[in-house]
Amino acid sequence: MRLKTFREGEAVLFTLPALVPLLxxxxxxxxxxxxxxxxxxxxxxxxxxxxxxxxxxxxxxxADFYQALKITLLFGFxxxxxxxxxxxxxxxxxxxxxxxxxxxxxxxxxxxxTPTVAVSIAWSWIFEPEVGLANLVLGWVGISxxxxxxxxxxxxxxxxxxxxxxxxxxSMVFYLVALRNLPQDLMEAAAIDGANAWDKFRGITLPLISxxxxxxxxxxxxxxxxxxxxxxxxxxxxxxxxxRTLLYMYYQSAFESFNVGEASAIAVIIxxxxxxxxxxSFLLSRRLVHYS
Amino acid sequence: xxxxxxxxxxxxxxxxRGNKRERSSKFVPVGERLGxxxxxxxxxxxxxxxxxxxxxxxxxxxKTNDEIWQFPPTFWPESxxxxxYADAWNSAPFARYMFNSIFVAVCICVIQVINASMMAxxxxxxxxxxxxxxxxxxxxxxxxxTTAVYLPSYMILNELHLLDSYAGLIISNSVSVFSIxxxxxxxxxxxxxxxxxxxxxxxxxxxxxxxxxSPLIRxxxxxxxxxxxxxxxxxxxxxxxxxxDPDLRLVSAGLRGxxxxxxxxxxxxxxxxxxxxxxxxxxxxxxxxAQKTIMQSVNMSAGVNKS
Numbered sequence: 001m002r003l004k005t006f007r008e009g010e011a012v013l014f015t016l017p018a019l020v021p022l023l024x025x026x027x028x029x030x031x032x033x034x035x036x037x038x039x040x041x042x043x044x045x046x047x048x049x050x051x052x053x054x055x056x057x058x059x060x061x062x063a064d065f066y067q068a069l070k071i072t073l074l075f076g077f078x079x080x081x082x083x084x085x086x087x088x089x090x091x092x093x094x095x096x097x098x099x100x101x102x103x104x105x106x107x108x109x110x111x112x113x114t115p116t117v118a119v120s121i122a123w124s125w126i127f128e129p130e131v132g133l134a135n136l137v138l139g140w141v142g143i144s145x146x147x148x149x150x151x152x153x154x155x156x157x158x159x160x161x162x163x164x165x166x167x168x169x170x171s172m173v174f175y176l177v178a179l180r181n182l183p184q185d186l187m188e189a190a191a192i193d194g195a196n197a198w199d200k201f202r203g204i205t206l207p208l209i210s211x212x213x214x215x216x217x218x219x220x221x222x223x224x225x226x227x228x229x230x231x232x233x234x235x236x237x238x239x240x241x242x243x244r245t246l247l248y249m250y251y252q253s254a255f256e257s258f259n260v261g262e263a264s265a266i267a268v269i270i271x272x273x274x275x276x277x278x279x280x281s282f283l284l285s286r287r288l289v290h291y292s
Numbered sequence: 293x294x295x296x297x298x299x300x301x302x303x304x305x306x307x308x309r310g311n312k313r314e315r316s317s318k319f320v321p322v323g324e325r326l327g328x329x330x331x332x333x334x335x336x337x338x339x340x341x342x343x344x345x346x347x348x349x350x351x352x353x354x355k356t357n358d359e360i361w362q363f364p365p366t367f368w369p370e371s372x373x374x375x376x377y378a379d380a381w382n383s384a385p386f387a388r389y390m391f392n393s394i395f396v397a398v399c400i401c402v403i404q405v406i407n408a409s410m411m412a413x414x415x416x417x418x419x420x421x422x423x424x425x426x427x428x429x430x431x432x433x434x435x436x437x438t439t440a441v442y443l444p445s446y447m448i449l450n451e452l453h454l455l456d457s458y459a460g461l462i463i464s465n466s467v468s469v470f471s472i473x474x475x476x477x478x479x480x481x482x483x484x485x486x487x488x489x490x491x492x493x494x495x496x497x498x499x500x501x502x503x504x505x506s507p508l509i510r511x512x513x514x515x516x517x518x519x520x521x522x523x524x525x526x527x528x529x530x531x532x533x534x535x536x537d538p539d540l541r542l543v544s545a546g547l548r549g550x551x552x553x554x555x556x557x558x559x560x561x562x563x564x565x566x567x568x569x570x571x572x573x574x575x576x577x578x579x580x581x582a583q584k585t586i587m588q589s590v591n592m593s594a595g596v597n598k599s
Contacts, residue, residue: 008419008420008421010418010497011414011418011419011420011423012414012420012422014410014411014413014414014418014497015410015411015414015415015426017406017407017410017411018407018408018410018411018467018472019411019426021407021463021464021466021467022429022430022433022467022469024448025445025448025464025467026433026436026438026441026467026469027429027433028444028448029441029443029444029445029448030436030441030444032441032444032447032448033440033441033443033444036443036444090338093331093334093335094335098328098331098332098335101335103339104335104336104338104339105587106579106580106583107339107340107342107343108338108339108342109579109583109586109587110342110343110346110576110579111342111345113522113575113576113578113579113586114346114526114572114575114576115525115526115528115543115544115547115571115572115575116526116528116544117526117528117544117545117547117548117571118544118547118568118571118572119345119349119568119572121547121548121551121564121565121568122345122346122348122349122352122565122568123345125348125352125561125564125565126345126348130361130363131360131361131362131363131365133348133365136363136364136365165342165345168342169342170590173587173590174590177590177591218435222435222437225437225439225440226437226438226439226440228439228528228529229528229529229544232528232529232548233548233551247437247439247440250440250443251442254442254443255443255533260443263443264443264444267440267441267443270437270440271436271437271440271441274435274436274437274440275435278435
């Protein structure tokens with residue numbers, strides 16, 4: 001009996017070096033922020049004032065919050081869907097019967113490795129309204145130049161382009177792995193049964209790669225909710241709040257307006273959205289995802 | 293009789309399939325060959341477009357200020373001005389920033405190798421009552437948007453008097469759920485009999501972990517270290533929040549500082565491009581050498597969701 005407790009003690013000892021920082025910097029703050037969202041504080045006053053649900057009711061009755069929520073959703077769908085669909089399309093293009101695609105693969109993957117701040121700066125130059133490359137390219141296809149980062153309708157698009165550019169190669173590599181693991185005999189059997197390429201794609205490929213799609217959509221959704229670097233470098237939430245996501249609003253109210261309570265309430269809402277979307281994906285996956 | 297017959301059919305089918313395969317590799321129908329060429333061309337085009345911002349960054353950094361403001365832009369600099377790179381390098385302490393990034397990233401890698409492997413080992417090859425809850429905690433940790441809890445983390449770090457210090461930069465990033473996941477996945481593939489054999493020989497868990505198990509999952513360690521290094525070198529938001537001292541800036545924050553301050557904002561674009569280029573250079577070099585391992589991370593993290 002004593003020996004058993006000793007062994008258990010050893011196991012717990014093994015977990016401690018990771019457990020302590022995990023509790024101090026992940027789970028502790030998680031509980032702390034829920035508490036903070038019911039208070040009012042400005043980093044300075046000696047006391048945190050308990051205000052109940054006031055921060056939440058304030059947010060839910062102000063247009064700023066709904067604007068940020070809308071931007072968050074637009075940004076989420078506008079990045080997650082292109083990254084997944086585009087990644088799959090690239091993987092399909094690369095997968096079948098093509099040899100020596102290593103260089104292409106590396107070139108498409110490389111943006112994922114590079115610091116977001118540095119590449120966002122480079123993209124800011126590309127989106128320069130007067131002499132930037134983006135407007136030159138638009139000119140080639142006969143579209144008149146737009147103001148990009150200085151234009152409240154285009155700034156979000158520009159930020160989304162950078163985000164998609166950064167991750168599309170990454171999702172492509174995920175799909176390449178998934179496609180390579182498809183059972184070849186099933187494909188051949190389908191071909192013998194006279195299935196055409198589209199049938200095979202819909203009937204076999206899509207269901208069999210659905211675990212990858214589920215995984216990517218969850219991870220990318222969480223990432224999109226956390227996007228900060230590119231927004232901070234390219235637009236700082238502007239112009240006119242057109243790229244201010246909930247996360248950016250959270251950052252601004254915490255570290256620019258020192259409104260700890262309101263910021264915490266926003267953070268709790270972000271976490272709830274995250275839980276909700278992940279849960280939804282899991283529910284959907286029960287019906288749609290095929291685990292072999 | 294039935295069995296031999298079916299085997300015969302199978303053999304024939306195999307033969308047929310083999311023939312077919314052979315034929316397809318020798319004579320590629322014109323249509324298919326055309327399709328292949330188009331695909332190659334398309335892939336080449338997309339790859340070039342994807343890598344173009346890097347090219348643009350490097351060449352814009354070589355242009356003069358007059359040339360960079362020309363429209364339409366020149367696709368190759370009229371004169372090569374390496375001096376922009378030297379100017380940028382000298383106008384902010386970039387060497388210091390890079391040292392900070394690399395130093396902090398290496399320390400974090402070392403700590404994570406130790407704590408993630410111990411945690412992963414305990415979760416896979418040791419018995420204790422809290423194993424279930426701990427595993428669940430790590431799984432849930434993967435889904436928390438960490439950025440959302442930066443505010444309380446900042447306050448906690450403040451209480452610990454670790455703001456504005458290397459220790460704070462390192463300790464606050466010293467655990468990664470992804471690393472634990474990755475190693476847990478790897479340890480699950482290793483037979484538990486090895487642990488038992490080690491125990492029979494009188495080895496402690498600590499020894500079993502470092503001398504028997506770790507060498508077996510070297511490739512997972514390589515992936516974990518590379519990904520952690522890249523992540524930490526690129527880290528911006530959190531390190532920027534918890535440091536005010538310019539001497540402690542990591543390279544991304546330093547670059548962004550150079551971009552905004554120093555009168556560079558929108559004025560000295562060639563220098564800004566040069567600075568961006570040498571900031572990402574170490575990573576592109578690393579990627580060029582460790583391409584396979586880095587892309588393998590995808591293979592391994594894809595397994596994460598199958599837990």
